[in-house]
Amino acid sequence: xxxxxxxxxxxxxxxxxxxxxxxxxxxxxxxxxxxxxxxxxxxxxxxxxxxxxxxxxxxxxxxxxxxxxxxxxxxxxxxxxxxxxxxxxxxxxxxxxxxxxxxxxxxxxxxxxxxxxxxxxxxxxxxxxxxxxxxxxxxxxxxxxxxxxxxxxxxxxxxxxxxxxxxxxxxxxxxxxxxxxxxxxxxxxxxxxxxxxxxxxxxxxxxxxxxxxxxxxxxxxxxxxxxxxxxxxxxxxxxxxxxxxxxxxxxxxxxxxxxxxxxxxxxxxxxxxxxxxxxxxxxxxxxxxxxxxxxxxxxxxxxxxxxxxxxxxxxxxxxxxxxxxxxxxxxxxxxxxxxxxxxxxxxxxxxxxxxxxxxxxxxxxxxxxxxxx
Numbered sequence: 001x002x003x004x005x006x007x008x009x010x011x012x013x014x015x016x017x018x019x020x021x022x023x024x025x026x027x028x029x030x031x032x033x034x035x036x037x038x039x040x041x042x043x044x045x046x047x048x049x050x051x052x053x054x055x056x057x058x059x060x061x062x063x064x065x066x067x068x069x070x071x072x073x074x075x076x077x078x079x080x081x082x083x084x085x086x087x088x089x090x091x092x093x094x095x096x097x098x099x100x101x102x103x104x105x106x107x108x109x110x111x112x113x114x115x116x117x118x119x120x121x122x123x124x125x126x127x128x129x130x131x132x133x134x135x136x137x138x139x140x141x142x143x144x145x146x147x148x149x150x151x152x153x154x155x156x157x158x159x160x161x162x163x164x165x166x167x168x169x170x171x172x173x174x175x176x177x178x179x180x181x182x183x184x185x186x187x188x189x190x191x192x193x194x195x196x197x198x199x200x201x202x203x204x205x206x207x208x209x210x211x212x213x214x215x216x217x218x219x220x221x222x223x224x225x226x227x228x229x230x231x232x233x234x235x236x237x238x239x240x241x242x243x244x245x246x247x248x249x250x251x252x253x254x255x256x257x258x259x260x261x262x263x264x265x266x267x268x269x270x271x272x273x274x275x276x277x278x279x280x281x282x283x284x285x286x287x288x289x290x291x292x293x294x295x296x297x298x299x300x301x302x303x304x305x306x307x308x309x310x311x312x313x314x315x316x317x318x319x320x321x322x323x324x325x326x327x328x329x330x331x332x333x334x335x336x337x338x339x340x341x342x343x344x345x346x347x348x349x350x351x352x353x354x355x356x357x358x359x360x361x362x363x364x365x366x367x368x369x370x371x372x373x
Contacts, residue, residue, distance in 0.1 A: 015043025015084035017147030021074035041081035043123025044068030124148030166238030169247035
Protein backbone atom coordinates (compact mmCIF):
# COMPACT_ATOMS: atom_id res chain seq x y z
CA UNK A 1 0.00 0.00 0.00
CA UNK A 2 1.17 3.57 -0.65
CA UNK A 3 2.38 5.08 2.61
CA UNK A 4 1.14 8.52 3.56
CA UNK A 5 3.80 10.43 5.49
CA UNK A 6 1.71 12.05 8.23
CA UNK A 7 3.73 10.70 11.18
CA UNK A 8 7.44 10.46 11.88
CA UNK A 9 9.61 9.61 14.89
CA UNK A 10 12.91 11.42 15.17
CA UNK A 11 15.71 11.81 17.71
CA UNK A 12 17.12 15.29 18.30
CA UNK A 13 20.03 16.48 20.42
CA UNK A 14 21.48 19.88 21.11
CA UNK A 15 25.23 20.49 21.08
CA UNK A 16 27.59 20.13 24.01
CA UNK A 17 29.38 23.22 25.24
CA UNK A 18 33.12 23.38 24.61
CA UNK A 19 35.53 22.85 27.50
CA UNK A 20 37.41 25.72 29.04
CA UNK A 21 41.14 25.89 28.41
CA UNK A 22 44.01 25.72 30.92
CA UNK A 23 46.81 27.85 29.49
CA UNK A 24 49.57 30.21 30.68
CA UNK A 25 51.52 32.96 29.01
CA UNK A 26 55.01 31.69 28.28
CA UNK A 27 57.23 34.40 26.86
CA UNK A 28 60.96 34.60 27.13
CA UNK A 29 61.23 37.74 29.22
CA UNK A 30 57.92 37.50 31.10
CA UNK A 31 58.39 34.91 33.87
CA UNK A 32 55.09 35.61 35.53
CA UNK A 33 52.77 35.61 32.55
CA UNK A 34 49.71 34.30 34.33
CA UNK A 35 46.73 32.28 33.05
CA UNK A 36 45.19 32.99 29.65
CA UNK A 37 42.90 30.03 28.94
CA UNK A 38 39.77 31.02 27.03
CA UNK A 39 36.16 29.82 27.43
CA UNK A 40 34.55 27.06 25.43
CA UNK A 41 31.91 27.86 22.81
CA UNK A 42 28.20 27.29 23.34
CA UNK A 43 26.60 24.18 21.82
CA UNK A 44 24.13 24.52 18.97
CA UNK A 45 20.35 24.65 19.52
CA UNK A 46 17.58 22.45 18.09
CA UNK A 47 15.09 24.64 16.20
CA UNK A 48 11.89 23.81 14.30
CA UNK A 49 10.83 26.05 11.42
CA UNK A 50 7.55 26.22 9.47
CA UNK A 51 7.85 25.81 5.68
CA UNK A 52 4.65 26.18 3.65
CA UNK A 53 6.14 24.44 0.64
CA UNK A 54 6.20 21.18 2.62
CA UNK A 55 3.07 19.03 2.44
CA UNK A 56 4.09 15.84 4.27
CA UNK A 57 6.64 14.53 6.76
CA UNK A 58 8.39 12.28 4.24
CA UNK A 59 11.68 14.14 4.70
CA UNK A 60 11.69 13.22 8.40
CA UNK A 61 11.18 9.53 7.67
CA UNK A 62 14.36 9.35 5.65
CA UNK A 63 16.41 11.51 8.03
CA UNK A 64 15.57 10.55 11.61
CA UNK A 65 18.54 11.80 13.67
CA UNK A 66 19.24 15.51 14.05
CA UNK A 67 22.26 16.70 16.03
CA UNK A 68 23.40 20.25 16.57
CA UNK A 69 27.14 20.87 16.51
CA UNK A 70 29.19 20.92 19.69
CA UNK A 71 30.90 24.09 20.82
CA UNK A 72 34.63 24.34 20.24
CA UNK A 73 37.00 24.13 23.21
CA UNK A 74 38.64 27.31 24.49
CA UNK A 75 42.19 28.15 23.49
CA UNK A 76 45.20 29.97 24.80
CA UNK A 77 45.63 33.72 24.64
CA UNK A 78 42.08 34.15 25.93
CA UNK A 79 40.58 32.91 22.71
CA UNK A 80 37.02 31.66 23.00
CA UNK A 81 35.91 28.52 21.25
CA UNK A 82 33.51 28.83 18.32
CA UNK A 83 29.80 28.33 19.04
CA UNK A 84 28.28 25.17 17.59
CA UNK A 85 25.93 25.45 14.62
CA UNK A 86 22.19 25.09 15.26
CA UNK A 87 20.21 22.32 13.60
CA UNK A 88 17.02 23.61 11.93
CA UNK A 89 14.25 21.08 11.24
CA UNK A 90 11.59 22.19 8.71
CA UNK A 91 7.99 21.05 9.21
CA UNK A 92 4.77 21.79 7.28
CA UNK A 93 1.96 23.91 8.78
CA UNK A 94 -0.35 21.87 10.99
CA UNK A 95 2.43 19.77 12.52
CA UNK A 96 2.38 18.82 16.19
CA UNK A 97 5.48 17.92 18.20
CA UNK A 98 4.91 15.30 20.90
CA UNK A 99 7.17 13.46 23.30
CA UNK A 100 7.55 9.97 21.86
CA UNK A 101 7.50 8.36 25.32
CA UNK A 102 4.83 10.28 27.26
CA UNK A 103 2.74 11.60 24.37
CA UNK A 104 2.91 15.12 25.84
CA UNK A 105 2.22 17.87 23.30
CA UNK A 106 5.28 20.10 23.18
CA UNK A 107 4.29 22.52 20.42
CA UNK A 108 1.51 22.89 17.88
CA UNK A 109 2.33 24.64 14.59
CA UNK A 110 -1.14 25.97 13.81
CA UNK A 111 -0.81 29.75 13.76
CA UNK A 112 2.86 30.16 12.79
CA UNK A 113 3.73 32.07 9.65
CA UNK A 114 6.28 31.13 7.00
CA UNK A 115 9.82 30.76 8.44
CA UNK A 116 8.60 31.25 12.01
CA UNK A 117 10.85 29.32 14.39
CA UNK A 118 10.40 27.41 17.65
CA UNK A 119 13.46 26.92 19.84
CA UNK A 120 13.08 23.45 21.35
CA UNK A 121 16.42 22.52 22.95
CA UNK A 122 19.18 24.94 23.90
CA UNK A 123 22.77 23.92 23.53
CA UNK A 124 25.01 23.54 26.57
CA UNK A 125 27.03 26.51 27.76
CA UNK A 126 30.77 26.49 27.27
CA UNK A 127 33.08 26.00 30.26
CA UNK A 128 35.18 28.75 31.75
CA UNK A 129 38.91 28.87 31.01
CA UNK A 130 41.44 29.14 33.85
CA UNK A 131 41.68 32.88 33.42
CA UNK A 132 38.45 33.14 35.44
CA UNK A 133 39.96 31.36 38.44
CA UNK A 134 42.89 33.68 39.01
CA UNK A 135 42.89 35.28 42.46
CA UNK A 136 45.29 36.87 44.92
CA UNK A 137 45.79 33.50 46.59
CA UNK A 138 45.93 31.45 43.40
CA UNK A 139 48.09 33.18 40.80
CA UNK A 140 48.43 30.11 38.56
CA UNK A 141 45.13 28.20 38.55
CA UNK A 142 45.31 24.87 36.72
CA UNK A 143 41.58 24.29 36.59
CA UNK A 144 38.91 25.00 34.00
CA UNK A 145 35.25 24.09 33.66
CA UNK A 146 33.99 21.41 31.33
CA UNK A 147 31.30 22.31 28.82
CA UNK A 148 27.69 21.51 29.78
CA UNK A 149 26.32 18.52 27.86
CA UNK A 150 23.51 19.01 25.37
CA UNK A 151 20.01 17.57 25.72
CA UNK A 152 18.57 14.65 23.77
CA UNK A 153 14.92 13.79 23.15
CA UNK A 154 12.91 11.36 21.06
CA UNK A 155 9.97 13.05 19.38
CA UNK A 156 6.88 12.03 17.46
CA UNK A 157 5.88 14.54 14.77
CA UNK A 158 2.26 14.34 13.60
CA UNK A 159 0.71 16.23 10.70
CA UNK A 160 -2.90 17.35 10.55
CA UNK A 161 -3.95 18.80 7.21
CA UNK A 162 -4.96 22.46 7.42
CA UNK A 163 -8.33 22.56 5.65
CA UNK A 164 -11.60 24.47 5.93
CA UNK A 165 -13.98 21.58 5.25
CA UNK A 166 -13.44 17.83 5.67
CA UNK A 167 -15.34 15.25 3.62
CA UNK A 168 -16.51 12.26 5.66
CA UNK A 169 -18.25 9.16 4.36
CA UNK A 170 -18.09 5.44 3.72
CA UNK A 171 -16.19 4.15 0.66
CA UNK A 172 -17.76 4.89 -2.73
CA UNK A 173 -20.02 7.62 -1.34
CA UNK A 174 -18.83 10.17 -3.93
CA UNK A 175 -16.35 12.25 -1.93
CA UNK A 176 -13.62 12.15 -4.59
CA UNK A 177 -16.14 13.02 -7.30
CA UNK A 178 -17.26 16.07 -5.32
CA UNK A 179 -13.66 17.18 -4.79
CA UNK A 180 -12.99 16.73 -8.50
CA UNK A 181 -16.08 18.78 -9.38
CA UNK A 182 -15.45 21.72 -7.03
CA UNK A 183 -11.66 21.98 -7.17
CA UNK A 184 -8.66 21.48 -9.44
CA UNK A 185 -7.62 18.37 -7.52
CA UNK A 186 -7.73 15.20 -9.58
CA UNK A 187 -8.14 12.30 -7.17
CA UNK A 188 -8.51 8.76 -8.45
CA UNK A 189 -12.17 7.95 -9.20
CA UNK A 190 -13.40 4.44 -10.01
CA UNK A 191 -16.64 2.43 -9.62
CA UNK A 192 -15.32 0.42 -6.67
CA UNK A 193 -14.60 1.26 -3.01
CA UNK A 194 -11.28 2.28 -1.46
CA UNK A 195 -9.97 4.12 -4.52
CA UNK A 196 -8.80 6.88 -2.16
CA UNK A 197 -5.93 5.61 -0.02
CA UNK A 198 -4.38 8.90 1.05
CA UNK A 199 -5.96 12.26 1.94
CA UNK A 200 -6.40 14.69 -0.96
CA UNK A 201 -6.60 18.47 -0.83
CA UNK A 202 -8.46 20.71 -3.24
CA UNK A 203 -8.95 24.46 -3.48
CA UNK A 204 -12.47 25.77 -4.00
CA UNK A 205 -12.31 29.23 -5.61
CA UNK A 206 -15.19 31.28 -4.19
CA UNK A 207 -14.27 34.58 -5.81
CA UNK A 208 -11.15 36.51 -6.75
CA UNK A 209 -10.43 37.22 -3.06
CA UNK A 210 -11.47 33.99 -1.33
CA UNK A 211 -10.32 30.37 -1.51
CA UNK A 212 -11.46 27.44 0.61
CA UNK A 213 -9.49 24.25 1.17
CA UNK A 214 -11.43 20.97 1.09
CA UNK A 215 -9.93 17.71 2.40
CA UNK A 216 -11.07 14.34 1.06
CA UNK A 217 -10.39 11.71 3.74
CA UNK A 218 -10.18 7.98 2.84
CA UNK A 219 -13.45 6.14 3.49
CA UNK A 220 -14.30 4.95 6.97
CA UNK A 221 -15.77 1.48 7.52
CA UNK A 222 -17.72 -0.13 10.34
CA UNK A 223 -15.40 -0.80 13.25
CA UNK A 224 -12.84 1.77 12.16
CA UNK A 225 -12.50 3.01 15.75
CA UNK A 226 -11.33 -0.52 16.69
CA UNK A 227 -8.62 -0.44 14.04
CA UNK A 228 -10.45 -1.76 10.97
CA UNK A 229 -9.84 -0.10 7.62
CA UNK A 230 -7.86 3.02 6.77
CA UNK A 231 -10.17 5.94 7.49
CA UNK A 232 -9.77 6.17 11.27
CA UNK A 233 -6.02 6.72 10.81
CA UNK A 234 -6.70 9.87 8.83
CA UNK A 235 -9.49 11.35 10.97
CA UNK A 236 -6.96 13.55 12.77
CA UNK A 237 -6.62 15.47 9.49
CA UNK A 238 -10.14 16.90 9.88
CA UNK A 239 -9.67 17.85 13.54
CA UNK A 240 -8.69 21.41 12.51
CA UNK A 241 -11.44 21.98 9.96
CA UNK A 242 -14.18 24.57 10.32
CA UNK A 243 -16.86 22.00 9.54
CA UNK A 244 -17.63 18.56 8.18
CA UNK A 245 -19.43 17.47 5.03
CA UNK A 246 -21.04 14.04 5.43
CA UNK A 247 -21.74 12.11 2.23
CA UNK A 248 -24.28 9.26 2.19
CA UNK A 249 -24.69 6.90 -0.74
CA UNK A 250 -28.48 6.67 -1.14
CA UNK A 251 -28.20 4.14 -3.96
CA UNK A 252 -27.40 1.56 -1.28
CA UNK A 253 -29.83 0.08 1.26
CA UNK A 254 -27.33 0.76 4.04
CA UNK A 255 -27.96 4.51 3.69
CA UNK A 256 -30.55 4.38 6.50
CA UNK A 257 -27.88 3.51 9.09
CA UNK A 258 -24.88 5.20 7.44
CA UNK A 259 -25.19 8.56 9.18
CA UNK A 260 -25.50 7.10 12.69
CA UNK A 261 -22.59 4.76 11.98
CA UNK A 262 -20.38 7.65 10.88
CA UNK A 263 -21.27 9.63 14.00
CA UNK A 264 -20.42 6.62 16.15
CA UNK A 265 -16.98 6.24 14.57
CA UNK A 266 -16.23 9.96 14.96
CA UNK A 267 -17.35 9.85 18.59
CA UNK A 268 -15.16 6.81 19.24
CA UNK A 269 -12.19 8.61 17.70
CA UNK A 270 -12.55 11.36 20.30
CA UNK A 271 -11.75 15.04 20.18
CA UNK A 272 -14.36 17.63 19.27
CA UNK A 273 -15.33 16.24 15.85
CA UNK A 274 -19.00 15.81 16.80
CA UNK A 275 -19.21 19.41 17.98
CA UNK A 276 -18.26 20.78 14.56
CA UNK A 277 -21.07 22.14 12.35
CA UNK A 278 -21.94 19.81 9.53
CA UNK A 279 -23.77 19.46 6.26
CA UNK A 280 -25.21 16.14 5.11
CA UNK A 281 -25.36 15.27 1.42
CA UNK A 282 -27.68 12.46 0.35
CA UNK A 283 -25.88 11.58 -2.88
CA UNK A 284 -26.73 9.60 -6.04
CA UNK A 285 -30.44 10.50 -6.19
CA UNK A 286 -30.21 9.99 -9.95
CA UNK A 287 -30.15 6.21 -9.37
CA UNK A 288 -33.47 4.40 -9.44
CA UNK A 289 -35.03 4.25 -5.97
CA UNK A 290 -32.37 6.49 -4.42
CA UNK A 291 -34.58 9.60 -4.36
CA UNK A 292 -37.13 7.89 -2.11
CA UNK A 293 -34.41 6.62 0.21
CA UNK A 294 -32.83 10.11 0.30
CA UNK A 295 -36.18 11.63 1.32
CA UNK A 296 -36.46 9.15 4.20
CA UNK A 297 -32.87 9.71 5.34
CA UNK A 298 -33.24 13.49 5.21
CA UNK A 299 -36.48 13.37 7.18
CA UNK A 300 -34.94 11.18 9.89
CA UNK A 301 -31.90 13.46 10.27
CA UNK A 302 -34.01 16.63 10.42
CA UNK A 303 -36.15 15.13 13.17
CA UNK A 304 -33.10 14.47 15.35
CA UNK A 305 -31.02 17.48 14.29
CA UNK A 306 -33.23 20.35 13.10
CA UNK A 307 -30.25 22.69 12.69
CA UNK A 308 -28.27 20.32 10.42
CA UNK A 309 -28.44 21.20 6.73
CA UNK A 310 -29.43 18.17 4.62
CA UNK A 311 -29.21 18.38 0.82
CA UNK A 312 -30.37 15.73 -1.63
CA UNK A 313 -28.00 15.78 -4.57
CA UNK A 314 -26.31 13.92 -7.37
CA UNK A 315 -22.69 14.83 -7.92
CA UNK A 316 -22.59 12.89 -11.17
CA UNK A 317 -25.63 14.66 -12.69
CA UNK A 318 -24.90 18.03 -10.99
CA UNK A 319 -28.28 18.07 -9.22
CA UNK A 320 -28.47 20.80 -6.52
CA UNK A 321 -24.70 21.30 -6.79
CA UNK A 322 -25.02 25.08 -6.62
CA UNK A 323 -26.86 24.73 -3.32
CA UNK A 324 -24.12 22.44 -1.99
CA UNK A 325 -21.43 24.94 -2.95
CA UNK A 326 -23.24 27.85 -1.31
CA UNK A 327 -23.78 25.82 1.86
CA UNK A 328 -20.07 25.05 2.13
CA UNK A 329 -19.12 28.70 1.73
CA UNK A 330 -21.76 29.85 4.23
CA UNK A 331 -20.65 27.25 6.80
CA UNK A 332 -17.03 28.47 6.75
CA UNK A 333 -18.06 32.12 6.90
CA UNK A 334 -20.43 31.45 9.79
CA UNK A 335 -17.60 29.79 11.72
CA UNK A 336 -15.49 32.87 11.09
CA UNK A 337 -18.20 35.06 12.63
CA UNK A 338 -18.38 32.80 15.67
CA UNK A 339 -14.61 32.92 16.08
CA UNK A 340 -14.58 36.72 16.31
CA UNK A 341 -17.75 37.77 18.23
CA UNK A 342 -18.55 41.46 18.42
CA UNK A 343 -16.55 42.29 15.32
CA UNK A 344 -17.98 44.14 12.36
CA UNK A 345 -18.08 41.34 9.80
CA UNK A 346 -18.88 43.40 6.73
CA UNK A 347 -15.96 42.58 4.47
CA UNK A 348 -14.54 45.28 2.34
CA UNK A 349 -13.96 44.53 -1.33
CA UNK A 350 -10.73 42.62 -1.75
CA UNK A 351 -10.41 41.82 1.96
CA UNK A 352 -10.12 38.25 3.26
CA UNK A 353 -11.56 37.16 6.57
CA UNK A 354 -9.04 36.32 9.28
CA UNK A 355 -10.04 32.67 9.24
CA UNK A 356 -9.71 32.28 5.49
CA UNK A 357 -6.56 34.37 5.37
CA UNK A 358 -4.92 32.02 7.88
CA UNK A 359 -5.50 29.23 5.37
CA UNK A 360 -4.10 31.03 2.36
CA UNK A 361 -2.96 28.78 -0.43
CA UNK A 362 -0.53 28.80 -3.27
CA UNK A 363 -0.82 27.44 -6.80
CA UNK A 364 0.82 24.13 -5.91
CA UNK A 365 -2.05 23.31 -3.54
CA UNK A 366 -4.53 23.19 -6.41
CA UNK A 367 -3.19 19.76 -7.29
CA UNK A 368 -3.93 16.48 -5.60
CA UNK A 369 -2.36 16.35 -2.15
CA UNK A 370 1.07 14.83 -2.76
CA UNK A 371 1.00 12.23 0.01
CA UNK A 372 2.36 9.24 -1.89
CA UNK A 373 6.05 9.57 -1.21
